[in-house]
Each structure stands twice: as structure tokens, then as C-alpha cells.
Amino acid sequence: MREPDWASMDEQEFEALLEGSVTQPPPEHVVAEVTPWRLATRRILTGIGLTSITLNFFWLNYLLPAIGMTLMLLGFRALRRENRWLSLCFGLAVLRAIYLYATLILNSTIWFSMASSSPVVHGLTVLNLALTYMQLLCLWGGFRTVQQKAGLPPHAGSAVALLVWYGIIGLLAALQYNGLILPLALLISYICILRSLWKLSKQLDQAGYAVRPAPVRIEDGIVAVAITILLVVGCLLGWLLGCKYPMNWQAADPAEHSGVEEIEAQLLELGFPDYVLQDLTAEDIAACDGALRVVAETREEPMNGNDLEAPHVTSVAVKLPGEQERWMMIHHFSWAEYPGFYGTESIQIWPAYQDFEVWRPSGEATGRVLYDKNGQTYTAPYYFLGDQTFTSDSMFWGEQTSTDLFAAFSMPGTGEHHRGYLAYSIQSVGETRLISSWFNYTHQRTGLQYPVVTAMEHRMSGIWYHSGPFQLMQYSAQFLTSELNEASPTP
Numbered sequence: 001m002r003e004p005d006w007a008s009m010d011e012q013e014f015e016a017l018l019e020g021s022v023t024q025p026p027p028e029h030v031v032a033e034v035t036p037w038r039l040a041t042r043r044i045l046t047g048i049g050l051t052s053i054t055l056n057f058f059w060l061n062y063l064l065p066a067i068g069m070t071l072m073l074l075g076f077r078a079l080r081r082e083n084r085w086l087s088l089c090f091g092l093a094v095l096r097a098i099y100l101y102a103t104l105i106l107n108s109t110i111w112f113s114m115a116s117s118s119p120v121v122h123g124l125t126v127l128n129l130a131l132t133y134m135q136l137l138c139l140w141g142g143f144r145t146v147q148q149k150a151g152l153p154p155h156a157g158s159a160v161a162l163l164v165w166y167g168i169i170g171l172l173a174a175l176q177y178n179g180l181i182l183p184l185a186l187l188i189s190y191i192c193i194l195r196s197l198w199k200l201s202k203q204l205d206q207a208g209y210a211v212r213p214a215p216v217r218i219e220d221g222i223v224a225v226a227i228t229i230l231l232v233v234g235c236l237l238g239w240l241l242g243c244k245y246p247m248n249w250q251a252a253d254p255a256e257h258s259g260v261e262e263i264e265a266q267l268l269e270l271g272f273p274d275y276v277l278q279d280l281t282a283e284d285i286a287a288c289d290g291a292l293r294v295v296a297e298t299r300e301e302p303m304n305g306n307d308l309e310a311p312h313v314t315s316v317a318v319k320l321p322g323e324q325e326r327w328m329m330i331h332h333f334s335w336a337e338y339p340g341f342y343g344t345e346s347i348q349i350w351p352a353y354q355d356f357e358v359w360r361p362s363g364e365a366t367g368r369v370l371y372d373k374n375g376q377t378y379t380a381p382y383y384f385l386g387d388q389t390f391t392s393d394s395m396f397w398g399e400q401t402s403t404d405l406f407a408a409f410s411m412p413g414t415g416e417h418h419r420g421y422l423a424y425s426i427q428s429v430g431e432t433r434l435i436s437s438w439f440n441y442t443h444q445r446t447g448l449q450y451p452v453v454t455a456m457e458h459r460m461s462g463i464w465y466h467s468g469p470f471q472l473m474q475y476s477a478q479f480l481t482s483e484l485n486e487a488s489p490t491p
Helices: 011-019 028-034 036-052 060-079 084-106 119-149 157-175 181-206 220-241 261-269 282-286 455-460
Strands: 293-299 312-320 326-334 345-350 359-361 366-373 376-380 384-394 398-409 416-428 434-444 470-480
Touching (some): 036 181, 060 084, 060 220, 084 119, 261 282, 293 470, 312 434, 326 345, 326 434, 326 470, 345 455, 398 455, 434 455
Antiparallel strands (some): 345 434, 359 416, 366 376, 366 416, 384 398, 434 470
């Protein structure tokens, strides 16, 4: 018996051959090739479902949309010559895929999360939402056109219902709706809409509608593999090249303290730690000219003790001359051993002027980071240093808006004796007895995170102590201002 010519067969011939009781069933891949409408619509509807599902565990909220978008691309690619509506669907799918895949790759860097609140990102998000609505509208028009060609009454209300469904979801997201009943009802309605679209696809298939798939130069399997490689390689490059701040490291000038030697000698005589003094800039040393008192405290371990590596922190308070009582607070940190720097680091200060109304800030915060390599010291300013207002949500205190002093930076993956300091000045506005300043250091201990967030963003999220790749270490410094003859902190 002669083998059927599967390659030249269209859908109607295929169905007729089946009705003729073919003794040898065709291979599955042949069924897919000669019934392109069935395969393409299944891919499209499955893709719509996967790109709409949000499961926030095991990275499924990223994997499922990526798979779904690939299925939609392949489905619309096969039908792009069928009518102008489906052709527009394919073009819109390409644009949406570029946005999604670019977002997935950029999520492996620190830059996308840092720019998430920018007008450009907001604009792209709105544009992608608009493209989604346009694609659903074109899908409705494409199904109606296919029904007319198949001799069926045009009806594709389920596609319109899906468009309305997306509109309601967008409205609820804009209103920040937190209820449970309405989302549950929407989930049920979504399943019903997809089921209706699936039935509509089967009706066209049963009506004997024949589709010639658009010719392609690259097979579907190769396209899917190429997209997978693009995403994997892109994310790997993002982790390697986009996980750290661009720090302006410069070799330290051996004579940078020239001209402030007398002030240095005065501070050392008052009890200023020499290893901290050597790391200060000449400007910060000059700001301590005429110092009246120095109080220093060193902590080897953070207050929330743990078995992990932690920097040694020295807090120094310098009383400055003036009619009103003024102090400079300096928090210095130093890693005795190389802990491994995989991305970003963050310092959060709860300054003295936040705890007591008798203090107010006096001037801008200053500081820098340093490390040694081959006998040479390198320095860099913080990538970010200043006040940051943020809103965090915690289990104990709920949603809170705060403004704290932050420093954000990255350390190199080489060298030794990595260290830095942050200094700020305060001035009294009433009777004072106590200075209380908190130093919160967030260290990134691994590069394994997706999406990538910075240590500063992690700290501002309100997550406490150790979470994922981050480790929080806290140090508190308290000094009594009335002990004029003491050179030690309070117990």
C-alpha cells in the first residue's frame, strides 16, 4: 500500500483521509503540520493564559510569561498571512516580546529596579498595556474574519470579554484594590473566557476551515531555542556586568593630608583613633579644627550578633567650637578579612537629630570608601550619599514613611582592608545630655538573586536582619555630652 503524501496535504484533505479510515495513523508532528489552525490557536490561547498568570514562587512569575510570550509569537507567526487582523497581532506580539524579554534581562542588573520609578519606565509599562489591549482587539477582528471565510456567523464575544477583563484588572491595580472576593470572581470569569475562546477555535477546526501556514525560514523549535539562549546569556551578562555601581576608584595621594598636620596632632592628643584619622579626607579633618573633646567607641561584633563575617565599626564623636554646642559624628567600618563582595553595599544612619528634638543637622554628610592593593591605597566617593525618603511595610508597625541618611556603594572583588566612613554634624537647639547614633550596614553575601535589587533597596523594603542574599548588621553609639573630662562612651 502506497504511503500517503503527508507533506502536500491541506486540512480538508487530511480530514477526508481520516474519514476514509486510514489504517496507519500519521505521526504527531505531521498532524501539527497539516492542521496549522489548531496548533496555532492552541499556542495563542495557552500563551494568553500563561502571560496573565501571576505565581510569586519559584520564579514562575517570570518563567510562565516568558514561555507564554514565545508560544504567542509562534502561534501568530503561523497565521500572520491569514488576514490583516492576525498580521497585526503578530506585529504586536513581536513588540510585546521585545519589551518582556528586555525586562527579564534587565532584571538581572541593578539598573532596572533603580529606574523603576522613572517616567521612562512608567511610560513603557503603559505602552505595553496599550499594546496588550490592541492585540486582543485585533484577535477579535481576526477570529471574526476567519469565521466569515469558513461560512460561519461571525461571533467572537469572548475576545471582547477578555479585553474588558484586562481593563478591569488594570483599573483594580490602579486603585490598589486589596479585597479577595472580586479577584476570585475575576479568576473564575477568566477561566470561562479562555474556555469560550477554546470552543470557538474548535468550531472553526470542525467546520473544515483550511489554513496554509505562512512560510518561514526558521523552524519553530529553533526559534524557541534561540529565545531561550538569548534570555540565559543576557541574564548571565547582566549578573556579570550590571551587578555593581560604577565606582570612581582613584589611587590615594600620599600627600593628601598636607596642611592639616597640626589638626591631626590635636585630634590624636584628644584620643582620636589613628586608623580612623588616616582614612578621613583633608576637608573632614579641617572641619575638626579647634576640637574640644573626642569620644570614641569600637565594636567588633554587631548588636544583632551572628556567625557571619562582620566589619569592625568605630564611632567617634568630636565636639566642635562655637557659641552653640556642635558635634561631628563619624562612623568608620573596616573588614578585617575579605568577606566577598558580590554586588552592592549599603549604610543606613539613624542620626542623633532623629531621636531627640534638641539636635538638628548642621551641614551635609561626607565620607568615602577605601581599600588596599599591592601596597597602594585606593579611594572613591560613595555612589550615593544623602537623605532618602522611602515607604516600608513591616509586620509589626505596618506601612511607614521615613527619611534616613543613606550611603550606597560597591567594593571591588580584589584587594584587602576594605573600609570606609560616614560623617555628619549636629547642632544643639536646647539643653542636651545624650548623643545617640545608629549605624546599619547591609552586606550582600551572594550574587544569586533574581530579580536583582541593591542593598539599599533591600534595606528600604523593611525586611529585617538576614534575608536572601543580604545580611544586616547594626551598631549603636551613645555618648553623654556632659562628661567633659571623659574620653569614653556611656556603658
